[in-house]
Amino acid sequence: MKSFSGKALFLDRPDINTDEIIPAKYLTEISRDALAPYLLEDLKLDGFDPATDIAGKRVIITRANFGCGSSREHAPWALAANGINLVVGECFARIFRQNMFNCGMMAVELPADTIARLFSTFADLETTVQTDVDAGTITFSAEGESKIIPFTLSGFDADLVTAGGWVEYADANF
Amino acid sequence: MGKTIAQKIFDDHRVGTPDTDVHVIRLDAVFCHEITTPPAIVDLQQRCKDRVFDPARIKVVIDHVSPAKDSKTALQGMILREWARRHGIVDFFDIGTNGVCHALFPEKGFVRPGYTVIMGDSHTCTHGAFGAFAAGVGTTDLEVGILKGVCAFRTPETIRINITGTLPDGVFAKDVILSVIGRIGVNGATNKVIEFAGLVVDAMDMEARMTLCNMAIEAGGTCGICAPDRITVDYLWPFIKDKYESPDEALAAFSKYLPDSDASYDQTIDHNVSNLTPMVTFGYKPDNVKPVSEMAGTPVDQVYIGSCTNARISDLRIAARVLAGKRISDTVRAILSPATPKVYNQALEEGLIKTFMDAGFCVTNPTCGACLGMSNGVLANGEVCAATTNRNFNGRMGKGGMVHLVSPATAAATAIAGTIANSPLYTE
Incomplete structure (x- = not known):
């Protein structure tokens, strides 16, 4: 199973699309690792600079409808190439969400008010995330603040995370 | 049930x-x-x-x-x-x-x-x-x-x-x-x-x-x-x-x-669409839409008629009706990418390609190209394009470019005017 823990990156905007996550001009790369330098290059978000804000981050916390637009699985691949295997948000675009679990990564949905509290408490702090998939908890910690947030995966999503992705699962079952 | x-x-x-x-x-x-x-x-x-x-x-x-x-x-x-x-x-x-x-x-x-x-x-x-x-x-x-x-x-x-x-x-x-x-x-x-x-x-x-x-x-x-x-x-x-x-x-x-x-x-x-007018997007999300009349006069650098949304023969016919006998604005470059060889051939036979070219359009082979900023019409930083495509995301047609999504009729009228414009096919 992949790692879902580490430093947090807060992206305070809904509807971040996959063109912003990885622009189409980089879709000519066959190697997934080659996408790493271009993650979030076109993100329209005040105060965000991909050159300085992504390094060392392992988890993204964002608002609603992350990953909308193009079906490109290059979006999760670009995240994974930067060591980011978990995105936490209010809800996700269908194709992006499925792509994440199909790669053995996680797109975890939390209620809007929980997301709002996480932003108000942690967004301006250096925050570390510790995820326990078996227990179904994500612990957010920063400078004396700590919150344990429960989450649930459907049985199918959990199977994909455990199997490492959809190819192995489907080949074994269908 | x-x-x-x-x-x-x-x-x-x-x-x-x-x-x-x-x-x-x-x-x-x-x-x-x-x-x-x-x-x-x-x-x-x-x-x-x-x-x-x-x-x-x-x-x-x-x-x-x-x-x-x-x-x-x-x-x-x-x-x-x-x-x-x-x-x-x-x-x-x-x-x-x-x-x-x-x-x-x-x-x-x-x-x-x-x-x-x-x-x-x-x-x-x-x-x-x-x-x-x-x-x-x-x-x-x-x-x-x-x-x-x-x-x-x-x-x-x-x-x-x-x-x-x-x-x-x-x-x-x-x-x-x-x-x-x-x-x-x-x-x-x-x-x-x-x-x-x-x-x-x-x-x-x-x-x-x-x-x-x-x-x-x-x-x-x-x-x-x-x-x-x-x-x-x-x-x-x-x-x-x-x-x-x-x-x-x-x-x-x-x-x-x-x-x-x-x-x-x-x-x-x-x-209900009885009172619908031609629409155009603004901003960087496809739900940012308003009537073309409210954006009229906005200058554009490029007009693009292409993509899986609007480059079939009926789209070309409508655009050609607007373009017939007209020239595009000197301040605009215009590109037509017919969606398929069949569309291209049919447009040739019907004289539509000549109409586009006489108007000053560049006609490319069928390809997705410019719609997602990969080839055949990528925008420079700060440029504006009226396009019959489907996405106005930031950077979609080129880094720093702005895309306004429109119908083929609006695209053609915009190419002629050099600014976003309603086509004469629509009367308020």
Whole structure:
């Protein structure tokens, strides 16, 4: 199973699309690792600079409808190439969400008010995330603040995370 | 309780339910292009699973960057080409026969009512215009589709959108879908199928229905679907005439996929278009829409008529009607990319290409190119483009560029004016 823990990156905007996550001009790369330098290059978000804000981050916390637009699985691949295997948000675009679990990564949905509290408490702090998939908890910690947030995966999503992705699962079952 | 179109198709194709809300369905067609398929091919090879479930059900095109613009895009084409040969995939469309996938594959008769289709391309929802369940997927889903002929989806909850009223002259399917997206938002149909219904849809030809369904994804929709009817049958007749005695018999067979009158919808929206005006997007989201009249006078650097949304023959005819005898503004460069070779040929025969060229348009070969900023019309930083495409995302047609989505009529009028403008086909 992949790692879902580490430093947090807060992206305070809904509807971040996959063109912003990885622009189409980089879709000519066959190697997934080659996408790493271009993650979030076109993100329209005040105060965000991909050159300085992504390094060392392992988890993204964002608002609603992350990953909308193009079906490109290059979006999760670009995240994974930067060591980011978990995105936490209010809800996700269908194709992006499925792509994440199909790669053995996680797109975890939390209620809007929980997301709002996480932003108000942690967004301006250096925050570390510790995820326990078996227990179904994500612990957010920063400078004396700590919150344990429960989450649930459907049985199918959990199977994909455990199997490492959809190819192995489907080949074994269908 | 009755069923929606998508529910009926799922019932016909379900091969497993690994979870309460997850349905694994059998696929009637898997479509492939050179951007998202090569990583699947390479991965299958690395897993020692370089197989295909059924070469006859896999349809392949090189369309996003064609002809190849550099070594990397040439390699993508090569991987796809060699894979198709290796597996005996006959329906492979390379330079000379290739066109934008969601215009080309319908034209070849590859989609039928009741079909299940996936492709590693979000605008696969276009094919729902034929009463099919067609969904864009990522490369891993595509890979499993290629290998096993199945794909997993959540329960297809459906939003029914009844397009009611009378569509005014000079207002088109593109304006209708932009107004729908503006109404329900870019997240308004996420995880849902949109069933487009109502007298306005009933009166639309297949090309207009494809424009409608094409942009379902811009509201987050899994698929846009129109109920199959006589117009669907007539379009498909050359491809199905050996299978059915008559169009009536085909229609009777397809009626199996009509929604039940007591079907259960997640939401039903009546969308009256009698007072609709030509629409245009502003900003960086496709739900940022307003009437063209409110944006009139905004200068543009480029006009682009192309893409899977609006570059079929009916789109070219409308744009050419606006352009006939006119010249584009000196301050604008204009590009036409007919969607397929058939469209291109037909436009040549009808004299439309001459109209475009006399007006000052550059006419390119069929390709997706500029729509996603990969080739054939990429914008420079700060430039503005009025485009008949489907996405106005930041950077979509080139870093720092601004895209305004419009109908072909508005695009043509804008090319002439040099600023965003209503076409003379529309009178307020």
